[in-house]
Amino acid sequence: MSEQPEAFACAYKRKENEMRRPRPARAITLTLTALLTLAVVLLTAGCSGSAPPPPPTATPAPSTATPAPSTATPAPSTATPAPSTPTATPAPPTATPAPPTARPAPPTATPAPPATPTPSANLTGGCIDDFSPSVDYFPQKSSPEFAGNFTIEYHKSYKLLTVKEPFTGGSPRSYLLAQCGAPVPQLEGRWANAPVIRIPVETIFTGSTTHLPMLAALGRVDSLTGVAQTGYVSSQPVLDRIAAGLVAEFAPTFEIDAEVVIEASPGVLLASDAGPSQAHDTLANAGIGVVWNGEWLEETPLGRAEWLKMVAALFNEEAKANEQFENIAGSYNALAQKTGGIPEAQRPTVMTGLEFGGVFYASGGRSFAAQLIDHAGGSYVWADDDGSGSIETDIETQLERAGDADFWINAGAFWHTLSDVAGADERYTHFKPYKTGQIWTNNLALNDAGANDYYERGVTRPDLVLADLISIFHPSLTEERELQFYKQLQAP
Amino acid sequence: MPLARVRGWQWAVFGGLLAALGVMFFLGIALGSVVIPLDQVFAALTGGQTDKASWEVIIESVRAPRSITAVLAGAALGLAGLQMQTLFRNPLADPFILGITAGAGLGVAVVVLLAGAGGPTFTAGLGNLGNVGIVAAAFAGAAATLALVLLLSARIRNYVTILIIGLMFSYAVGSLVTVMIAAADARQIELFVAWGFGSFRGVTWQEMRIFAPVVGAGIVLGALLAKQLNALLLGEAYARSMGLNVKRMRLLTMLGASALGGVVTAYCGPVAFLGVATPHLARALLGSSDHRLLIPAVILLGGVVALFAELVAQLPGQTAALPLNAVTSLIGAPVVIAVLMRSRRGAFAS
Known part of the structure; x- marks a missing residue:
């Protein structure tokens, strides 16, 4: 019995870290970090002791401060904006822990083996909770027609994304986009060490302003929690989010500030830098999925615009991307024909x-x-x-x-x-x-x-x-x- | 001002320099990335019609101001370098020793690096700067630095102290630029670095209206001070015993030389090497340290060297030019070393 609370407590701590994602405003993050540190310290003490923390399923984002005892009471009042930020997270309650190994969750796995209906659409939010290896979780697929610098290979519960030239002269980079709720596959060869990104991502940092209209086209501006420089942004919905303090600036001096990124822990960071730097390694080591954006190395305007499909693959929004891009390419080609x-x-x-x-x-x-x-x-x-x-x-x-x-x-x-x-x-x-x-x-x-x-x-x-x-x-x-x-x- | 005694072979040197300047200037007009037949060059120069209208524009609006700029800048840097070397009795002195370039660089850095969001492509950031903005910023930076250094040096007798103050200025100002570079976008930095290469190609006829008179005034001032510089060569005490107002002369020389260095930096960027090398070449060629000979020599020689560097920078058959500073130093350094090694009188005859 003494094993269980400890496992829970540590799982709970991990959960907390995930929950912290969508808080870009520095004042808020600082306050919360302080609170969290306190909570973690107390919990660590609790690990060896007897007091079991509340189970993870019962904790939506705002309650991160709850395990902190009464000493922390003045803080929640200063952190008033905090409860509003979780609204940005697309449906956190669905993100039930359901670890891939699924050891502590027998009730969902055992009774319904045949009742796994094939989904008719990609899951654009949350995780699957009854994984079946025979189901194709991505019925909607995208493949680039004009873009030559990325490929997506679809499997039943994961996608293999390759950016051929991530930066000028760079060698190909591969990413394993694994459906949340499905086990991460053990792959061979160059895929063995590919960074794993859990999709659909809930929060995104982007290094290029060109992704902002893409997010708008996919209806996912609400997932944007970080941009490289706020000064270059034109899109009004994004400017509104920046004004509301929901978007962090992670490279104001044109160099990635790893702390800002790690603090916000976005589901993915699209890097548009001239080449790899130590900051990218730091982020990778911290478990942040850094995907290189090779969009600007495309050779044609349509190829560049088609990176909408790459961004969409991160959100499982292939259907929207296909439709939008078809319109863009159609009207471009009609004009060019004239x-x-x-x-x-x-x-x-x-x-x-x-x-x-x-x-x-x-x-x-x-x-x-x-x-x-x-x-x-x-x-x-x-x-x-x-x-x-x-x-x-x-x-x-x-x-x-x-x-x-x-x-x-x-x-x-x-x-x-x-x-x-x-x-x-x-x-x-x-x-x-x-x-x-x-x-x-x-x-x-x-x-x-x-x-x-x-x-x-x-x-x-x-x-x-x-x-x-x-x-x-x-x-x-x-x-x-x-x-x-x-x-x-x-x-x- | 009594004229210097000029020996026969020294006349020959002057004649050679004049001829070289004429040839170089003509080559500067005739050669460029666009191939224009010689007869067409003559036609354009004599006011005739060229076969292609663009050739006339190229010769009149591009090559002519470029070549004149090179001559003026070379002359200005040569003279200013000579004045500074004599004033500070230091063979390493150049027109920028008082921190003028650093000041100009700061001005340019403010405009280029803090220009704000220009957009993510290289040329997007160019529009609001243009050459005019750069020149104004460099001018302001150089003038401010010069004013400060002159103000301080008016209270200081020791030359070495003034040199050190100039050096400290360069460091302090340079560190500000470093901070701005650290916070700037790669493309802005590229622009700033490009400015640092130096170029005679940015000056238009419009800008020549300021550039040429300032250089002219600096040259006249330098010529007037030639005899006093000669006196200074024999030591400050001697100069004073001859009735020379050393302090006034020192301020005037610093003002004139820095103005020359500053105006060239403002219009052409920090053109390296010419200011240090030309005086040494002139001394070796003439075998003299008499400023009444050296000043016309450095003016001619500076123009020749600058034009030559500009010609070499324009690789034949290539549309893009080499960075001017790379050419001046790469070709100039071995030449200066060779000349100094052969010269019996050594590097800094005084």
Whole structure:
């Protein structure tokens, strides 16, 4: 009998740690950490002693402070916001302990072996409580069509996610996404050591603003508990969550603050860093699932937008992702088809870029910008280049190539009038788009804080960007519509 | 100001430098990443029509200001370096020894690194800075540092103390920049590093209206102080016995040299090496430490070296240029070592 309470107590402690997840606001977390430490200390004392703590099933999130004795009484009043935060957790009570080994839970396992109906949809919240190895828990599946940098392999109760190039030059990373409530499979080879992520994840930290519209598309903004930098966020629902203190900022100095992440213990962290650092190891050691986001290494705008499916796989939201992406790809391809037949002679020539410190930076010939220009029925001046990043040239080469271009797009993000162009560098005035007033910036959706939705929604909705560009290059091809991202610089 | 006695072979050196400057300048106009036939270059220079309209723009608006900038910057750095070396009697002194570059760097860092959210792509952050913002920030930083150092040094007699104060300024200001770098985004840091490479390509005709007069004024001031610098070579006591107001002369020299260094840094970034090397090359070439000879020599030589570096930086057939500072140091260092090894008079004849 003395074994049981100890096991329970320690399980309970683990449970508490999980329960702490959705509390980003620092004041709250600090208070709770203090409380929790106290509770853990007391519980540890209780492990060797006699007092058994309450059983885990009976504890929803707000009660984390309950085991603390009366000494802790003043604290709950200071921690008033705490009870409100658990509302963000999607259905915690369903997250009953049900350990995969299922040793202490015979009643559910034994009586109903044949009564496991095949689910008709993926479980988008909580865990399964009557695991059966013969059931396919993921009837809804996604597979990338345009994206080349990730693959998902579906099994009955788990998915194998591979990011082929997690960062520039990085070797493939594999992740085992295991359905909550099902045992974690013992796999061989490169899967043996793959990080395990319990899905559907309840909370997510994201390093790239491009995932925010994806969360919105999946209806999972409420699961967002951390972003790398709050200053880059454009999406209003996310800004609201930030204002409410529900979203932690985990890399304000562009370096992951491991403590902030561990404190919040998100179900998954999508890392969008230039390469691995010690912080990633620290997080992995702390049991945080770090999934590399290789979305920005995709080669096509649609491929990049299709990472919606990868994010969806973490939430079991494949059905929504498939539907949303089908719409995006459908409207993108319909638009591209309209301009596809335009002969080269009727395509306006288009330049991009800016000069800085003696170097003119322009989009590469295989970059997203170049592809969008092509699909919008334009002719990019660097189309013969085969780089996907940016070209570093000088202004005289740019003048030679693009001096008489018809359009200049993606010009200075902070330009608003043509006089800003001349003021920035008078050599810009020798380009034809300056003389004809055809300089377009992508800063129409710039908010007061300086964040540009072009880099957020513009990435996940390439169809909208393409529609903008077609309106600019071939106004006759599109019906009257309001531009979403692009703005023409006006004469002062 | 009595003219210096110039020997025949020294006239030849001056003639050679002038010719080299002319050739380099022409090459600077004729060569670039875009291949323009020579006859078209002549046509553009003589006001004629070029076959392609863009060539005229390239020569007039890109190459001409670039080459003039190189000449002016080289001259300014050479002269300022010479003045500082003589003033501080230190062969390692350069125009930036009083912390001017560090101050300019701080100004640029504030603009580039604290510019706020520009967006996650590299060029997104460029728009609000432009060259104008960078220049203004560097100017402000350099001027503020200079004012502080001059204010302090007016109360100090000892040269070494002034040098150390300048050094301390560099460290203190540099640490502020380090803090900003630590809190900045990788792309912003890339921009800041790019500024640190130095470049003669950012100056437009518009900016030339400030750049050229400031450099000109600094050169005139330097020429006027040539004789007093000569007196200083013989020691401060001797200079004072000749009726020289050493304190005033010291302040004027520091002001002039720092203004030259500061304006070049503001418009071209921290161009390394030229300020230290050009005076040594000039002394070795002329075999003299008479400033009435050295000052015109460093002005010509500085221009030649700067133009040469700019030409080499532009790799033939490549659209992107090498960082200017890499070229000046990589090519310049062996040349200076070779010259010094052959020179009978050694590094710092005085």
